[in-house]
Amino acid sequence: MSVIEVNGLTKMYGRTKGIENVSFSVEEGEIFGFIGPNGAGKSTTIRTLLSLIYPTSGSASIFGKDCMKHAPEIKKEIGYLPSEVFYYDNMKVIDLLNYSASFYKKDCSHRIQELADRMDLDLKKKIDDLSFGNKKKVGIVQGLLHSPKLIILDEPTSGLDPLMQQTFFELLKEENQKGATILFSSHILSEVQRLCDRVAIIKEGSLIKVEKISTLKENNYKKFKIETKTKIDPNVFSKAGIKELKTEGNVISFLFKGNLNPILKEIASLDVNNLWIEEPDLEEIFMHFYQRES
Numbered sequence: 001m002s003v004i005e006v007n008g009l010t011k012m013y014g015r016t017k018g019i020e021n022v023s024f025s026v027e028e029g030e031i032f033g034f035i036g037p038n039g040a041g042k043s044t045t046i047r048t049l050l051s052l053i054y055p056t057s058g059s060a061s062i063f064g065k066d067c068m069k070h071a072p073e074i075k076k077e078i079g080y081l082p083s084e085v086f087y088y089d090n091m092k093v094i095d096l097l098n099y100s101a102s103f104y105k106k107d108c109s110h111r112i113q114e115l116a117d118r119m120d121l122d123l124k125k126k127i128d129d130l131s132f133g134n135k136k137k138v139g140i141v142q143g144l145l146h147s148p149k150l151i152i153l154d155e156p157t158s159g160l161d162p163l164m165q166q167t168f169f170e171l172l173k174e175e176n177q178k179g180a181t182i183l184f185s186s187h188i189l190s191e192v193q194r195l196c197d198r199v200a201i202i203k204e205g206s207l208i209k210v211e212k213i214s215t216l217k218e219n220n221y222k223k224f225k226i227e228t229k230t231k232i233d234p235n236v237f238s239k240a241g242i243k244e245l246k247t248e249g250n251v252i253s254f255l256f257k258g259n260l261n262p263i264l265k266e267i268a269s270l271d272v273n274n275l276w277i278e279e280p281d282l283e284e285i286f287m288h289f290y291q292r293e294s
Contacts, residue, residue: 001027001028002025002026002027002028002064003026003027003028003030003062003063003149003150003181004024004025004026004032004049004060004061004062004150004181004183005025005059005060005061005062005064006022006023006024006025006045006049006058006059006060007023007058007059007060008021008022008023008057008058008059009021009022009023009045009048009055009057009058009059009060010022010055010056010057010058011044011048011053011055011056012056017204017205018041018044018205019041019044019045019048019202019205019206020205020206021058021206021207022041022045022058022202022205022206022207023058023207024200024207024210026181026183027181028181029176029179029180029181030181030182030197030198031172031176031181031182031184031195031196031197032181032182032183032184032196032197032198032199032200033184033185033186033192033195033196033198033199033200033213034046034183034184034185034186034199034200034202035185035186035187035189035192035199035200035201035202036187036201036202036203037187037203038187040187040202040203040204040205041202041204041205041206042154042155042185042187042202043082043083043154043185044205045202046080046152046154046183046185048060048067049062049067049152050067050071050075050078050080050152051067051068051071054068055068062074062078062150063077063149063150076103076104076146077148077149077150078148078149078150078151078152079143079144079145079146079148079150079151079152080143080151080152080153080154081139081140081142081143081151081152081153081154081156082139082154083154083155083158085135085136085138085139087127087135087138088127089126089127089128090126090127090128091126091127092123092124092125092126092127093116093121093122093123093124093125093126093127093130093138094112094123094124096127096138096142097112097116097123097138097141097142097145098112100142100145101145101146104145104146106146108145108146111144111145111146111147112141112145115140115141115144115145115171116141118167118171119137119140119141119164119167119168119171120137120164120167121134121137121138121141122134131159132159133159133160133161133164135159136156136158136159136160137160137164140156140168140171144171144175147175147178147180148180149179149180149181150180150181150182150183151172151175151180151181151182151183152182152183152185153172153182153183153184153185153186154185155185155186155187156168156184156186157186157188157191165191169191169194169195172184172195173195182195184196192213193213196213197212197213198210198211198212198213199211199212199213199216221243221255221256221257222255222256222257222260222277222278222279223253223255223276223277223278223279224253224254224255224256224263224275224276224277225251225252225253225275225276225278226251226252226253226267226270226272226274226275226276227250227251227272227273227274227275228250228251228252228270228271228272228273229250229271229272229273230250230271231249231250232247232250232252232270234247234252236266236269236270237252237254237263237266241256241257241258242254242255242256243255243256243257250273
């Protein structure tokens with residue numbers, strides 16, 4: 001079952017394109033990555049899903065209900081963390097969170113305390129006295145306090161230190177294991193690679209690709225680096241599928257795509273000191289898609 005369905009979603013600001021003909025679906029229980037550089041259209045898509053802005057054309061549904069027609073009903077089951085958080089400065093953190101909880105018609109006090117403890121957030125402080133990172137923590141607690149079925153995160157880790165990012169990722173995995181579906185939007189590709197099952201790549205308002213992360217990696221070049229006891233003749237590796245062949249003394253490196261067995265046979269015939277075979281990271285895959293589209 002699809003929790004999110006987006007079909008041909010387009011948002012124009014006058015003659016300027018926000019997003020154009022964006023279509024994808026997010027399945028129940030999935031952690032779905034939405035990646036692209038700043039300005040690619042990620043936030044516009046999310047704000048349209050949340051009916052904070054209205055589309056020029058196309059449609060979007062959450063839990064099988066139209067995002068525009070059933071917005072108040074849908075929002076009861078959504079936790080949302082925007083890329084930038086703004087609050088009433090004079091309120092204490094606990095007052096703000098209790099106010100947020102009042103919209104969900106259930107007692108969230110235990111959950112608020114539990115999340116605040118995990119995120120190392122002081123509930124007694126005034127919002128005005130918090131650093132940007134601590135304001136982000138308030139946003140995370142606010143987004144999760146009602147145990148939503150769908151969690152939508154827009155650049156969620158900005159402002160968090162590495163240790164707190166780790167805690168946050170653990171929290172998201174726990175929520176996912178309890179059944180929550182997560183839409184995780186980011187320009188930091190290592191985060192998406194670490195968390196997500198599938199990913200949508202967006203560029204200049206248009207979707208380039210929706211794919212499983214495992215498939216993205218499988219269908220890409222592997223990086224080989226070989227160190228031998230004697231100098232290598234680069235002609236040994238003149239097979240199809242090899243790119244960016246470089247030799248430096250006793251070290252040869254190249255990218256390879258295809259059946260690995262012939263390459264491994266060639267390597268086995270050499271007097272090898274060391275061998276490295278690396279998967280490309282999502283950053284390299286991402287750049288490959290962007291360059292190809294350009």
